Amino acid sequence: xxxxxxxxxxxxxxxxxxxxxxxxxxxxxxxxxxxxxxxxxxxxxxxxxxxxxxxxxxxxxxxxxxxxxxxxxxxxxxxxxxxxxxxxxxxxxxxxxxxxxxxxxxxxxxxxxxxxxxxxxxxxxxxxxxxxxxxxxxxxxxxxxxxxxxxxxxxxxxxxxxxxxxxxxxxxxxxxxxxxxxxxxxxxxxxxxxxxxxxxxxxxxxxxxxxxxxxxxxxxxxxxxxxxxxxxxxxxxxxxxxxxxxxxxxxxxxxxxxxxxxxxxxxxxxxxxxxxxxxxxxxxxxxxxxxxxxxxxxxxxxxxxxxxxxxxxxxxxxxxxxxxxxxxxxxxxxxxxxxxxxxxxxxxxxxxxxxxxxxxxxxxxxxxxxxxxxxxxxxxxxxxxxxxxxxxxxxxxxxxxxxxxxxxxxxxxxxxxxxxxxxxxxxxxxxxxxxxxxxxxxxxxxxxxxxxxxxxxxxxxxxxxxxxxxxxxxxxxxxxxxxxxx
Ligand SMILES: Cc1cc2nc3c(=O)[nH]c(=O)nc-3n(C[C@H](O)[C@H](O)[C@H](O)COP(=O)(O)O)c2cc1C
Ligand code: SF4
Numbered sequence: 001x002x003x004x005x006x007x008x009x010x011x012x013x014x015x016x017x018x019x020x021x022x023x024x025x026x027x028x029x030x031x032x033x034x035x036x037x038x039x040x041x042x043x044x045x046x047x048x049x050x051x052x053x054x055x056x057x058x059x060x061x062x063x064x065x066x067x068x069x070x071x072x073x074x075x076x077x078x079x080x081x082x083x084x085x086x087x088x089x090x091x092x093x094x095x096x097x098x099x100x101x102x103x104x105x106x107x108x109x110x111x112x113x114x115x116x117x118x119x120x121x122x123x124x125x126x127x128x129x130x131x132x133x134x135x136x137x138x139x140x141x142x143x144x145x146x147x148x149x150x151x152x153x154x155x156x157x158x159x160x161x162x163x164x165x166x167x168x169x170x171x172x173x174x175x176x177x178x179x180x181x182x183x184x185x186x187x188x189x190x191x192x193x194x195x196x197x198x199x200x201x202x203x204x205x206x207x208x209x210x211x212x213x214x215x216x217x218x219x220x221x222x223x224x225x226x227x228x229x230x231x232x233x234x235x236x237x238x239x240x241x242x243x244x245x246x247x248x249x250x251x252x253x254x255x256x257x258x259x260x261x262x263x264x265x266x267x268x269x270x271x272x273x274x275x276x277x278x279x280x281x282x283x284x285x286x287x288x289x290x291x292x293x294x295x296x297x298x299x300x301x302x303x304x305x306x307x308x309x310x311x312x313x314x315x316x317x318x319x320x321x322x323x324x325x326x327x328x329x330x331x332x333x334x335x336x337x338x339x340x341x342x343x344x345x346x347x348x349x350x351x352x353x354x355x356x357x358x359x360x361x362x363x364x365x366x367x368x369x370x371x372x373x374x375x376x377x378x379x380x381x382x383x384x385x386x387x388x389x390x391x392x393x394x395x396x397x398x399x400x401x402x403x404x405x406x407x408x409x410x411x412x413x414x415x416x417x418x419x420x421x422x423x424x425x426x427x428x429x430x431x432x433x434x435x436x437x438x439x440x441x442x443x444x445x446x447x448x449x450x451x452x453x454x455x456x457x458x459x460x461x462x463x464x465x466x467x468x469x470x471x472x473x474x475x476x477x478x479x480x481x482x483x484x485x486x
């Protein structure tokens with residue numbers, strides 16, 4: 001993963017913890033009521049894919065245990081991991097693209113209700129993504145898969161040569177010469193793995209995304225409601241289809257790109273169809289980027305424009321993340337896919353404790369606060385969720401007190417200790433196990449291995465009946481917290 005060149009080491013310092021009484025009077029543990037969006041506290045576990053689904057996208061017992069474990073800590077809300085809206089093979093990522101997925105998802109809803117005593121709201125993040133291939137073996141790519149064209153022949157001075165001769169010539173070229181002979185996309189396919197873009201409108205399935213996606217998202221949202229979720233979060237963030245439509249890099253000329261209005265159009269049309277499908281009494285919001293954090297990408301001003309448009313359209317909540325793009329991702333190893341959290345934009349999304357002068361904590365706050373202010377200035381009270389390096393009670397409370405957020409997201413903080421909420425709320429903040437932001441969990445995510453936390457995954461491995469990772473080396477959830485008796 002990329003790190004800022006300054007390489008300043010930061011330590012998680014949460015500051016003082018509140019007593020039970022102080023916590024009960026805090027903003028963080030106060031309720032929020034905004035139409036169908038109602039939370040018992042303003043604490044939020046953002047979506048995190050734990051790689052526990054079956055290869056064909058079904059919920060497993062491990063998924064159920066995972067969310068029940070988070071719910072035992074009683075956050076105000078949990079957002080279930082990015083879940084695919086299409087019924088297509090996508091590895092062990094949860095899916096909601098067909099009614100057959102509903103019963104499994106309902107098991108998670110039931111488990112969360114039970115484990116939190118009905119207190120934690122459960123939303124589901126709905127995702128669409130385009131195809132990305134693994135980085136190929138160069139010999140196979142140049143020798144078999146690359147489509148040989150007259151452009152290659154002419155660049156190599158092999159005008160009438162048979163395909164095989166062109167391939168042999170390509171295989172013998174030095175890197176610099178190869179970069180001249182291949183076009184930018186071919187070179188990307190060779191060095192990174194081929195990746196579709198929303199601007200590939202010469203491909204019918206990409207051209208037709210604006211016609212296809214509203215229906216797919218709406219059907220997925222209907223299933224989410226049937227499964228019992230309290231609402232849906234449309235995934236308009238990071239490296240995926242909807243964020244790519246919003247990005248300033250979207251130059252589509254069919255009315256769904258170019259200007260801010262063009263770029264936000266599909267996001268609004270998706271929301272409209274979802275709303276029509278699930279009704280006004282169901283919480284629908286989205287997660288989008290406060291900034292793309294890549295060259296030529298969307299800025300905070302763009303995001304403020306989108307935020308106001310989403311609020312005006314009637315979204316019930318807006319959750320802000322930042323960065324996490326493919327454009328600046330590191331080259332993957334041969335046989336692996338690019339991972340959108342390996343470049344500078346990925347760093348902005350999941351900051352590491354080795355950082356720059358700004359440090360890893362609350363890096364998304366300033367941009368998010370500006371977006372929230374624009375939404376308020378336009379006359380909308382839509383709740384805004386902010387995440388990124390938040391781990392301390394004082395830090396979270398200050399965000400709310402200074403009107404920079406309405407709900408506070410704690411992703412890795414809750415992965416490190418799902419009981420953070422319960423401990424802090426009951427005056428046991430000293431018992432919190434704090435995230436060290438070394439991104440061990442992120443490395444597992446990158447490899448699509450079961451996500452666990454280094455603070456707890458090797459503890460108590462001999463507990464009878466303990467569920468472990470496939471290799472048997474790590475526990476899948478942390479041990480329950482037993483509050484000290486008074
Ligand atoms: C293992 C892992 C998986 C993640 N999966 C998702 C996801 O499915 N959807 C999403 O929007 N963000 C995802 N994220 C990003 C987090 O939701 C969050 O934005 C990020 O970790 C920064 O917040 P934090 O500093 O509180 O961890 C993931 C993060 C981690 C560590
Ligand atoms: S593995 Fe645990 S401690 Fe490390 S960054 Fe992830 S959540 Fe934090």
